[in-house]
Amino acid sequence: MAQNQEATVVFGVVNETSETESRVALTPDIVTRLKRSAVSCIIESGAGIAAEYTDEDYEKAGAKVADRATVLAEADALGFVDRPSAEIVASLKPGQWVIGMLGSFTDADYITALEQAGLVGIGIEKLPRKLSSAQSMDEMTSQNSVMGYKAAIAAADAYGSFLPMMTTAAGTIRPAKALVLGAGIAGLQAIGTLRRLGAVVTAYDVRPASQGEVESLGAKFLDLGLDFSKGQGEGGYARALTAEEQAQQQAAVDEKAAGFDIIITTAKVPGRKPPVLLTAAGVNGLHRGAVVVDCAASELGGNVEGSAVGEQVTEGGVKLIGAPYLASGVATTASNLLSRNVADILVHFIRDGKLSQDLSEELDNALVVAGRAEAPAEKTE
Structure with missing residues (x-):
């Protein structure tokens, strides 16, 4: 970032705290960093x-702490953990910028609402993850890493025995057997954490490159006897399987799953319905006391058939945890990472001391999902 300059852009953050959300889109250290890029910060009281x-x-x-109405009125750009509510959108002025996971893949009506309000929408979900200049802006990578760590901790907490092998005077306790389905950022972090906790870990992903990554962490790669050699999709994500491939995968995973004590699923397709990796038959085949943590559970469904947000116990005694809010459970670290992602996106669009979208770069064209207006007009007294 550049040296300290007189602030010309005001960045605002509101309080998004709820029963399921503890993160904040701005941390004090990022306030200091943004000063060096001519950005002053205003945050709603209690947000952090x-x-x-x-x-x-x-x-x-160096941030200004104020009430929500003041934050919304004074900010040129606002950063969000999630996205602004309809109430907030209605309170904003044409020309203001909003940065967050805006749901542009699946919610066209919401993006239209931003357009109609005259707002500039920056959808982090559209970030080209393979673009080197975008690495520090990648919220999905940072938050999924936290999610994978917390998924392993949640599974260990719910499991009724030790994860590591333990020899005691009363006998030897075998290590827990864990299966991680989906070896992306969250999956790899879950693998590493489970291994550090002492579990015997196996993992699976449709992407051919994932086998080496799994084995590098000391886990085994689950051989389903299937060849999805074109499993790598665009942007670093796994591609969606065909209906036939998905059915083959489900049947193979269901059969193998019965031998595990803990299963963690992490296969998300950004903004779309996640693939079902473990069917109801697979869940029913697990032993009593087994734990399943579905990180992809949401209103769109999950990786596990029958999973829902929250915890439930099946008739067979399997603990099924639908957990899309895991990153919020590590709020301090998650906020540190998230605020850096959002701040770097903001700074990217500051040119000559003002917010600008000349759309001269691949990154600009990808991220701007609503509005083509220039920065708000300079304030007058």
Whole structure:
């Protein structure tokens, strides 16, 4: 970032804390970093408390702490953990920028609403992950890494025995056998954490390149006897399987799953319905006390047939945890990473001291999902 300059862009963040959300889109250290790029910050009072950041922390870093109405009125751009609600969108002025996971893949009506409000929408879900200049902006990578770690911790907490092998005077306890389905960012972090906790870990992913990554962490790669050699999709994600391939995969996973104590599923397709990796038959084949953590559970479905957000116990005694909010459970670290992602996106669009979308780069064209207006007009007293 550049040296300290007089601030000309105001970046705002509101309090998004809820029963399922403890993260904040701005941390005090990022306030300090943004000063060097001519950005001043304004944050709603109490926004960082759930992530262990007080209003005093932000004020010491140089941010202005205010009520929500003031934040929305004064900010040129606003950053979100999720996306602005309809109420917030209605409160914003034409020309203001909103940065967040805006759901542009699946919610065209929402993007249209941003357009009609005259707002500039920056959809982080559209980030070209393979673009080197975008690595520090990649919210999915940072938050999925936290999610994978927390998924392993949640599984260990729910499992009724030790994860590592343990020899005691009363006998030897065998190590837990864990299966991770989906070896992307979240899956690899889950593998590493489970291994550190002492479990015997096996993993599977349709992408051919994932086998080496899994084995490099000391886990076994699950051989389903299937060849999805073109499993790598665009942008670093796994491609969607055909209906026939998915049926073959489900049947093979169901058969293999019965030998595991813990199963963690992490296969998300951004903005779309996640693939079902473990069917109801597979869940029913697990032993009593087995734990399944479905990180992809949402209103669109999950990787596990029958999973829903929250915890449930099947008639067969299997603990099924639908957990899309795991990153929020590590709010301090997750907020540190997320705020860096959002800030770097903001700074990318600051040119000559102002917000600008000349759309001269591949990254610009990908991220701008609503609005083609230039920055808000300079404020007048």
